[in-house]
Amino acid sequence: MKVRIGVGSVPERAARPDRPDLGALVADAEAHGIDSVWFSDLVSAPDTLDPLVAVAHAAAVTTRLKLGMGVLVLPGRNPALVAAQLASLTALAPGRVLPVFGVRPARRPDRTMYPVPAGRRAAVFEEALKVVRALLTQRVVTHHGQFFHLEEASVPRPTRALDLWLSGRVPVALDRIGRLGDGWLGSNIGPPEAEACRARIVLAAERANRTIDEDHYGMYLTVVQPDTDSAAVDALLTRLRQDRPDVPDPRTLLCWGWSDARAQLRRYIDTGLSKFVIRPAGPVTSRQAFLEEFTAILKPLESEA
Structure with a gap:
């Protein structure tokens, strides 16, 4: 192990x-x-950066370092766009992008920033995760669910499987x-x-x-x-x-x-x-x-x- x-x-x-001295942090x-540097999804916290943006910048200034998003709040984000962003990051930094998804923001002030139907956050999360995985693994995706609808959608698929941690x-x-x-x-x-x-x-x-x-x-x-x-x-x-x-x-x-x-x-x-x-x-x-x-x-x- x-x-x-x-x-x-x-x-x-x-x-x-x-x-922000992100470049210095990842270089050091x-x-x-x-092994890796991880970026949290804390919108209202001081001195923090959006994790997707931070990973993109860190990937550009490093060559070996793995880059984690932990924990990226999925409900309230468009899963098709998340899949496209992950596909792009993986193309720029193969084998170095480590996404971890969560159901709700860690900080209470952030919870209104990821709107979902009342009482349906877990259901939205599960369907969104399935959409992200489908787009990252299938050439074309048609999906009609409770919350998301895609017709022959696609994103550039990673050349190697991208693990989706929770x-x-x-x-x-x-x-x-x-x-x-x-x-x-x-x-x-x-x-x-x-x-x-x-x-x-x-x-x-x-x-x-x-x-x-x-x-x-x-x-x-x-x-x-x-x-x-x-x-x-x-x-x-x-x-x-x-x-x-x-x-x-x-x-x-x-x-x-x-x-x-x-x-x-x-x-x-x-x-x-x-x-x-x-x-x-x-x-x-x-x-x-x-x-x-x-x-x-x-x-x-x-x-x-």
Whole structure:
């Protein structure tokens, strides 16, 4: 099982919000031999870029780095246009584009920006995902569903299959991943729960007569460093309490320093997960220092596992 560890956005404390330094981030990541950089779909969050735009720019200034969109909200987007965008990105960066789709925005202020019929978000998601997959794998697609209608539509098909990963945590989402997804990228889930989630996805896939590759299960992990701004940590813990009210202590969902991150990664690997995205809890003092510590402490796990 191939363990691969990428990074999310690594904003620097001194960076100007009106001048994104995406090019420097991906260049630094590639120079350190990091597997991938991931971009979140957070419309209203400060200092963020649209993930599709960010992947396009990053693909133009790197040659080996993999580029992930996690998690790209699908309901509320036109799936035919999403398929065309993914096809274009894959043509520009073959084998380097990693899409992960989600049902709803992570941030509450973003939820009105992806309009769908009331109470139908999950149904829209499933039909949209089927449309995206059909357009990426078939020469011509005619589709007449509840929400989308295409007549002899087509996009340039990728020369190699594009895996479509999904996110989610609740049982219905895990069952959907088994039925429709090519992989799973979770977040805000501890190792024991992650093991149970993985088992449920495997069972759902078996019921649907499908197989998901054993190394297509992953997790976002957030690292709190000693110099992380306390206000950023407090805000993060507040969001975790809202997202996971069932977890008695949301601090257990974070990694408290690099040693804890390494220990937690080992626990996730033992549960059968092998793909990881590491992100800081807030802006860092030095991105170079963050990437150097990542490379020295976490990257060796890729060859040790």
